[in-house]
Amino acid sequence: MDPARFAQLSIxxxxxxxxxxxxxxxxxxxxxxAEEQNLVGGISRxxxxxxxxxxxxxxxxxxxxxxxxxxxxxxxxxxxxKSPLDPEVIRARNEPEQTLEDQVDNLLKTIYIQRxxxxxxxxxxxxxxxLLRIKPSDRAxxxxxxxxxxxxxxxxxxxxxxxxxxxxxx
Amino acid sequence: MKEIYNLSEFKQGDxxxxxxxxxxxxxxxxxxxxxxxxxxxxxxxxxxxxxxFPCTKCENLTFESCVFQNVSFKKSELENFIFQxxxxxxxxxxxxxxxxxxxxxxxxxDIFFNAGELTDLKFDNSQLQDVWFSGSLLDNVKIKNSTxxxxxxxxxxxxxxxxxxxxxxxxxxxxxxYASFLKEIS
Numbered sequence: 001m002d003p004a005r006f007a008q009l010s011i012x013x014x015x016x017x018x019x020x021x022x023x024x025x026x027x028x029x030x031x032x033x034a035e036e037q038n039l040v041g042g043i044s045r046x047x048x049x050x051x052x053x054x055x056x057x058x059x060x061x062x063x064x065x066x067x068x069x070x071x072x073x074x075x076x077x078x079x080x081x082k083s084p085l086d087p088e089v090i091r092a093r094n095e096p097e098q099t100l101e102d103q104v105d106n107l108l109k110t111i112y113i114q115r116x117x118x119x120x121x122x123x124x125x126x127x128x129x130x131l132l133r134i135k136p137s138d139r140a141x142x143x144x145x146x147x148x149x150x151x152x153x154x155x156x157x158x159x160x161x162x163x164x165x166x167x168x169x170x
Numbered sequence: 171m172k173e174i175y176n177l178s179e180f181k182q183g184d185x186x187x188x189x190x191x192x193x194x195x196x197x198x199x200x201x202x203x204x205x206x207x208x209x210x211x212x213x214x215x216x217x218x219x220x221x222x223f224p225c226t227k228c229e230n231l232t233f234e235s236c237v238f239q240n241v242s243f244k245k246s247e248l249e250n251f252i253f254q255x256x257x258x259x260x261x262x263x264x265x266x267x268x269x270x271x272x273x274x275x276x277x278x279x280d281i282f283f284n285a286g287e288l289t290d291l292k293f294d295n296s297q298l299q300d301v302w303f304s305g306s307l308l309d310n311v312k313i314k315n316s317t318x319x320x321x322x323x324x325x326x327x328x329x330x331x332x333x334x335x336x337x338x339x340x341x342x343x344x345x346x347x348y349a350s351f352l353k354e355i356s
Binding site: 014015016017019021022023024052055056057058085093094095096113114117120121 | 182185186187202204205206207220222224225227240241242244245260261262264265280282284285287302304305307322324325
């Protein structure tokens with residue numbers, strides 16, 4: 001991974017100034033992994049300073065190319081990254097309890113809203129969920145749980161990708 | 171009894187749950203509170219500068235006579251905040267869920283409430299300039315006795331309950347006419 005690109009993508013330029021924090025770094029790491037695995041390309045951070053539309057959408061990355069064998073019939077223009085966290089870490093931090101199931105519910109709710117907003121603006125967003133911060137033994141369960149709930153909610157799961165699953169190369 | 175805490179020396183990892191504290195007369199500069207949970211804290215006479223609170227869960231916070239400049243609360247779940255006599259400049263609440271917020275006698279300039287869900291927000295006796303609600307879903311947002319300049323609702327929707335054929339239905343209505351929407355919420 002190119003450190004210069006990581007540094008560049010981990011900074012979000014916004015009207016309130018450049019933002020770099022753990023979250024933006026996880027986002028950058030994940031999108032570069034996706035690029036390395038030939039899932040997406042032509043990545044940039046949206047122009048939140050000058051573009052009213054980008055601020056309205058408020059998504060993590062813009063892309064100009066994608067793997068047509070994976071995203072069949074889709075023309076994604078944006079990617080948003082999600083990074084669930086191991087409930088034991090949350091507990092160890094003394095934070096309020098949040099199970100994997102709670103996190104799945106929250107993610108699906110957000111994914112639905114973001115897709116709707118993108119559609120309203122004639123754009124298409126795909127979501128990448130990095131499982132790096134979940135125990136390897138819980139990852140398959142997390143994916144199954146999310147897919148099952150998404151299907152029940154009529155949410156197209158082909159627009160959701162998982163990275164750092166137990167079978168990924170890291 | 172809440173304990174008085176010195177937050178200006180915070181280093182990442184010092185804590186992830188910060189609760190039942192009072193923070194007085196401090197300058198909190200260039201801090202990263204990513205994924206922290208902050209509950210029942212009273213901030214008084216503090217300056218927040220170039221500080222970010224991304225992916226946080228915050229509840230029951232009061233800010234009295236505080237200054238915010240270049241502060242980000244992105245991707246967070248924020249509930250029951252009261253800002254009183256505060257000055258907020260370049261502050262981003264984008265992509266966050268805000269519930270039960272009160273801005274009383276505040277000055278807001280270049281504030282972004284974009285792409286979020288905003289429920290029960292009240293601005294009272296405040297000055298709002300360049301405040302953006304673009305792409306957000308607004309439910310019970312009220313602006314009273316306040317001066318407004320350059321308020322934007324591009325792509326925003328208002329949550330409304332309407333009776334259709336006698337059945338109470340919830341709708342998300344796009345906000346197109348800013349003037350009449352502002353009149354409706356004032």
